[in-house]
Amino acid sequence: MAMFCNQCEQTAKGVACTVRGVCGKNEDVDSLMDTLLYGLKGIASYAHHSRVLGKTDPEIDAFIEQALFKTLTNVDFSMEDLWDTVMKAGMMNLKAMQMLDAANTEHFGVPTPTKVRTGTVKGPGILVTGHDLLDLEELLKQTEGTGVNVYTHGEMLPANGYPELKKYKHFIGNYGSAWQKQKKEFDEFGGPILVTTNCVLIPPDGYKDRLYTTGVTALDGVKHIGEGHDFSAIIEHAKRLGDLPERRGPDMWTGAHSKSILSLAPQIIDAVKAGKIKHFFLVGGCDGATPGRNYYTELAEKIPQDAIIMTLACGKYRFNDQEYGDIEGIPRFLDVGQCNDAYSAIVVAVELAKAFNVEVNDLPLSIVLSWFEQKAVAIVLTLAALGIKDVRLGPSLPAFISPNNWKTIQDKLNWKAIGDPEQDLKDMLKA
Numbered sequence: 347m348a349m350f351c352n353q354c355e356q357t358a359k360g361v362a363c364t365v366r367g368v369c370g371k372n373e374d375v376d377s378l379m380d381t382l383l384y385g386l387k388g389i390a391s392y393a394h395h396s397r398v399l400g401k402t403d404p405e406i407d408a409f410i411e412q413a414l415f416k417t418l419t420n421v422d423f424s425m426e427d428l429w430d431t432v433m434k435a436g437m438m439n440l441k442a443m444q445m446l447d448a449a450n451t452e453h454f455g456v457p458t459p460t461k462v463r464t465g466t467v468k469g470p471g472i473l474v475t476g477h478d479l480l481d482l483e484e485l486l487k488q489t490e491g492t493g494v495n496v497y498t499h500g501e502m503l504p505a506n507g508y509p510e511l512k513k514y515k516h517f518i519g520n521y522g523s524a525w526q527k528q529k530k531e532f533d534e535f536g537g538p539i540l541v542t543t544n545c546v547l548i549p550p551d552g553y554k555d556r557l558y559t560t561g562v563t564a565l566d567g568v569k570h571i572g573e574g575h576d577f578s579a580i581i582e583h584a585k586r587l588g589d590l591p592e593r594r595g596p597d598m599w600t601g602a603h604s605k606s607i608l609s610l611a612p613q614i615i616d617a618v619k620a621g622k623i624k625h626f627f628l629v630g631g632c633d634g635a636t637p638g639r640n641y642y643t644e645l646a647e648k649i650p651q652d653a654i655i656m657t658l659a660c661g662k663y664r665f666n667d668q669e670y671g672d673i674e675g676i677p678r679f680l681d682v683g684q685c686n687d688a689y690s691a692i693v694v695a696v697e698l699a700k701a702f703n704v705e706v707n708d709l710p711l712s713i714v715l716s717w718f719e720q721k722a723v724a725i726v727l728t729l730a731a732l733g734i735k736d737v738r739l740g741p742s743l744p745a746f747i748s749p750n751n752w753k754t755i756q757d758k759l760n761w762k763a764i765g766d767p768e769q770d771l772k773d774m775l776k777a
């Protein structure tokens with residue numbers, strides 16, 4: 347087996363490393379192992395969402411086992427082998443996102459562009475946050491006819507675009523924004539809140555008793571709804587708390603699934619040929635609380651009128667309350683959905699490239715990502731494994747990517763850290 351580390355006295359004497367860089371002396375190995383672990387967590391979450399909808403893939407399951415095995419600290423793998431596994435993780439995540447897309451669209455229908463009301467209406471209501479659409483559907487079934495309304499929060503917003511979910515009259519719309527604003531928004535909401543997945547903050551006393559977790563999510567001291575989707579306790583809680591006030595925020599658009607976007611392909615191609623559409627941007631990813639994330643708001647605001655903006659995941663709340671208009675009837679702003687719907691964005695890019703008879707890297711397409719948690723890491727690995735060039739990543743580079751490993755990515759794919767939005771925009775439009 348290759349001896350990947352030669353930085354300690356032990357290995358300098360020719361003794362094979364037995365701790366696989368965990369000693370901190372080979373930060374590039376540490377970095378690849380961390381990247382792999384974070385990516386695997388992201389893949390596992392998508393595979394889990396698919397599993398609850400009845401879809402599994404033994405190849406993904408086997409890869410997760412094998413890749414976790416490769417992170418054992420007493421086995422000696424080469425850097426080359428680890429890079430190879432990290433890239434395989436990217437491709438396996440593509441498969442997991444594809445599987446989830448199939449599971450979602452077969453169960454809930456293909457999303458269509460939908461204008462979403464924001465705020466609350468008079469009447470008892472439950473707020474649903476997280477990513478699990480099946481939990482939302484079960485809640486909608488059980489609240490139907492009870493007088494209790496249902497609202498989405500955070501990454502659940504795209505649920506408003508699915509035909510089998512939006513058919514419920516008491517599914518009113520969206521309240522609030524991304525996960526980092528939970529403490530304020532959950533406190534002000536007034537009704538009970540159902541948390542279906544991660545990206546949930548430890549609740550303060552102000553709303554802790556109104557919070558319920560379900561599925562894989564759990565919080566210390568918070569009520570948990572276990573197997574079987576019995577939501578009677580939270581529904582009764584909503585009734586006890588009574589009417590929410592009438593509140594209205596700006597409408598938001600969602601539901602731009604790849605099939606909806608590609609149904610406009612002939613118009614898009616004509617508009618590109620006529621010079622009416624000059625550029626496509628994919629601006630999205632996870633949101634967070636750090637000030638540098640204003641970059642994404644500024645960038646979206648400055649994107650010229652002859653460009654289409656695709657977005658996904660909760661980073662969109664930085665700019666999805668604006669009116670972007672259309673180009674020849676094609677909406678300029680397209681919310682493709684949750685983070686896993688990066689699959690839809692990839693399908694759109696691949697199909698547009700085919701239509702123009704070029705490679706994806708030759709399209710006038712710029713990708714600007716915000717990363718925060720493990721699913722974003724998995725998506726970043728997918729883009730790297732697909733060989734997508736010139737991606738911009740922020741708000742800061744992941745601390746677990748070592749300078750050498752980042753240089754390898756830059757040398758191969760010309761990825762960059764985000765900088766000044768105005769300058770970045772100029773560079774992207776020039777490219």
Ligand code: SF4
Pocket residue numbers: 500501524525544545631632633659660661685718719721722
């Ligand atoms: S996009 Fe990322 S940060 Fe936002 S809710 Fe989803 S996983 Fe969490």
